[in-house]
Amino acid sequence: MRPPPKSHTIYSYCADPSQIEGLKWLSCYLTTGKHINLYWSVLTVLALLAITAPAALAFGFGGATAARSRIAPLRWIGKTYIAIVRGVPDIAFFLFFVIALDQGIEYLRHQALCPDWDQPIRQGNDFLVCQAAKMPLGNAPQWIHEVYGFGLAVVTFAIVFGAFAANVLFGAMRAVPHAQIETAEAYGMSPRQTFWRVVVPQMWVYALPGLGNLWMVLIKATPLLFLLGVEDIVYWARELGGTKTTRFTDYPHPDWRIWYFLALLIFYLVFTYVSEKVLDLLMQRLTRGQATTGGEAQRKAT
Amino acid sequence: MSCIQTIQDYGLRALGIGERLLPREDFTLCEQFTLIGSGMIWNVYFGLTALVFGFFFATALALGKASPRKILRKPSEWFIFVFRGSPLFIQFFFAYFLFLSLKSQSIYLDSLTSAWLGALIVLFFNTSAYSAEIFYGALQSIPKGEVEAADAYGLSGWKRFKRVVWPTMLRLAWPAYTNEAIFLFHATTLVYISGFPAFQQRGDSLYYASYFAAKTFNPFIPYPILAGYFILLTLIVISAYGLVNRRLNRHLPADRRQKIRLRPNLIR
Numbered sequence: 001m002r003p004p005p006k007s008h009t010i011y012s013y014c015a016d017p018s019q020i021e022g023l024k025w026l027s028c029y030l031t032t033g034k035h036i037n038l039y040w041s042v043l044t045v046l047a048l049l050a051i052t053a054p055a056a057l058a059f060g061f062g063g064a065t066a067a068r069s070r071i072a073p074l075r076w077i078g079k080t081y082i083a084i085v086r087g088v089p090d091i092a093f094f095l096f097f098v099i100a101l102d103q104g105i106e107y108l109r110h111q112a113l114c115p116d117w118d119q120p121i122r123q124g125n126d127f128l129v130c131q132a133a134k135m136p137l138g139n140a141p142q143w144i145h146e147v148y149g150f151g152l153a154v155v156t157f158a159i160v161f162g163a164f165a166a167n168v169l170f171g172a173m174r175a176v177p178h179a180q181i182e183t184a185e186a187y188g189m190s191p192r193q194t195f196w197r198v199v200v201p202q203m204w205v206y207a208l209p210g211l212g213n214l215w216m217v218l219i220k221a222t223p224l225l226f227l228l229g230v231e232d233i234v235y236w237a238r239e240l241g242g243t244k245t246t247r248f249t250d251y252p253h254p255d256w257r258i259w260y261f262l263a264l265l266i267f268y269l270v271f272t273y274v275s276e277k278v279l280d281l282l283m284q285r286l287t288r289g290q291a292t293t294g295g296e297a298q299r300k301a302t
Numbered sequence: 303m304s305c306i307q308t309i310q311d312y313g314l315r316a317l318g319i320g321e322r323l324l325p326r327e328d329f330t331l332c333e334q335f336t337l338i339g340s341g342m343i344w345n346v347y348f349g350l351t352a353l354v355f356g357f358f359f360a361t362a363l364a365l366g367k368a369s370p371r372k373i374l375r376k377p378s379e380w381f382i383f384v385f386r387g388s389p390l391f392i393q394f395f396f397a398y399f400l401f402l403s404l405k406s407q408s409i410y411l412d413s414l415t416s417a418w419l420g421a422l423i424v425l426f427f428n429t430s431a432y433s434a435e436i437f438y439g440a441l442q443s444i445p446k447g448e449v450e451a452a453d454a455y456g457l458s459g460w461k462r463f464k465r466v467v468w469p470t471m472l473r474l475a476w477p478a479y480t481n482e483a484i485f486l487f488h489a490t491t492l493v494y495i496s497g498f499p500a501f502q503q504r505g506d507s508l509y510y511a512s513y514f515a516a517k518t519f520n521p522f523i524p525y526p527i528l529a530g531y532f533i534l535l536t537l538i539v540i541s542a543y544g545l546v547n548r549r550l551n552r553h554l555p556a557d558r559r560q561k562i563r564l565r566p567n568l569i570r
Binding site for chain 1: 399
């Protein structure tokens with residue numbers, strides 16, 4: 001995922017950074033190998049968003065469907081899943097799930113791969129599984145560790161945001177006019193058919209404001225990747241911004257972390273601003289011709 | 303060591319009072335409950351102080367955003383956009399490094415880099431921006447008739463604001479403002495994991511919870527304890543805000559009163 005270029009290949013004049021000044025120096029400084037890593041980590045954030053958004057939507061759909069199921073245990077599971085994110089700080093969830101998932105996977109692998117292991121797994125303050133059950137394996141290359149960490153982060157995000165999405169979708173499913181469902185029943189559709197052919201196609205317009213809100217929140221949650229041990233933009237901003245002396249780098253500079261975080265702040269502001277505009281456009285499209293106040297307002301305006 | 307002894311030793315540990323060394327091994331449930339509970343002091347301090355100060359600033363910001371005068375409107379709009387459009391986590395980092403460089407300018411700015419002041423300022427600005435947006439929305443939906451009635455009674459300016467506009471704005475905004483207060487308390491857990499150092503291991507509840515989780519490799523005890531404390535705090539916030547809500551709605555017939563509904567919490 002991250003090819004680290006060892007030395008400068010982009011500009012030839014960067015060979016001796018101590019001789020150059022001003023913009024030229026800056027252009028060299030901003031294209032060092034570590035800065036390239038920073039730009040890659042921006043892509044990591046975007047990749048996280050691209051994978052998490054549909055995954056969380058799937059979790060949410062599952063949760064909302066379970067919560068309105070006619071089978072009681074399934075309904076309890078769905079309702080508990082939605083309710084459990086209320087009242088507890090999300091950061092605690094993030095910190096909890098990453099360790100819990102990791103240990104859960106290792107525990108299951110341990111049960112499957114080492115059946116004749118007789119010692120307890122929790123020994124005092126340690127969590128011990130057999131060598132073959134370690135995830136990833138101790139001798140795995142670095143990139144597997146990184147991908148595994150990223151994968152855990154995606155699942156954690158999907159679980160937490162899936163609960164938010166489930167709440168939104170649950171409300172949206174209930175917002176579909178009841179007469180529509182009654183009509184479907186009058187046509188002799190089974191509950192399953194009613195759900196897939198009537199409720200699901202119509203719920204999106206009611207869900208979009210909530211889901212759009214959730215998207216903005218998801219964008220603003222991406223810096224929390226840092227807490228999950230992924231080398232993300234926060235990590236690199238701290239790393240690159242710190243004071244550098246001539247001993248360790250060709251580009252010595254004082255503590256510049258404030259500028260790096262200013263850049264991150266602006267990046268997020270621009271990102272949320274653009275998202276807001278796109279969501280507004282999308283909402284306008286979806287409300288066209290709908291029997292809602294928004295649709296009515298559009299009809300009157302024309 | 304009995305549990306009472308532990309509470310005496312660590313009950314106020316987050317403030318630096320009591321036993322200096324944190325427990326290192328053989329953690330008892332009592333120790334975990336006590337230390338995480340002790341950390342809650344900071345969560346309550348940050349949340350409560352930011353809320354109280356933020357309330358007044360948010361009112362001013364909301365009025366600014368609703369103002370017809372550009373010189374008042376534009377700065378308020380920008381302030382609200384910047385603090386609502388960027389992650390609180392990044393705001394904490396940025397503010398910390400900003401304060402760090404301000405500190406070298408003058409010795410009077412020394413305490414800005416410590417959490418009790420620096421993080422409080424960030425939380426204060428942040429909750430002001432979020433509450434201001436709620437108040438602005440409420441200002442926009444004040445029934446036209448009420449303001450017209452105030453005009454008819456000859457009220458204007460400050461008097462009209464104090465007696466008619468402001469109470470109605472609060473009444474309309476209160477359910478959403480309750481949620482904002484809950485999220486703010488949850489957001490206080492970010493303080494010590496973003497930049498701000500915990501001086502002599504005096505941290506908030508999440509700081510101690512992650513301390514235990516890191517030492518024991520067992521997240522299944524400290525985090526549920528933390529969750530329990532926060533659910534308790536949330537219930538207290540809801541009932542306190544519910545009392546205010548009842549007072550704000552006391553002149554209305556029972557079926558037109560606004561109910562507070564807890565919505566799922568969201569990250570900032």
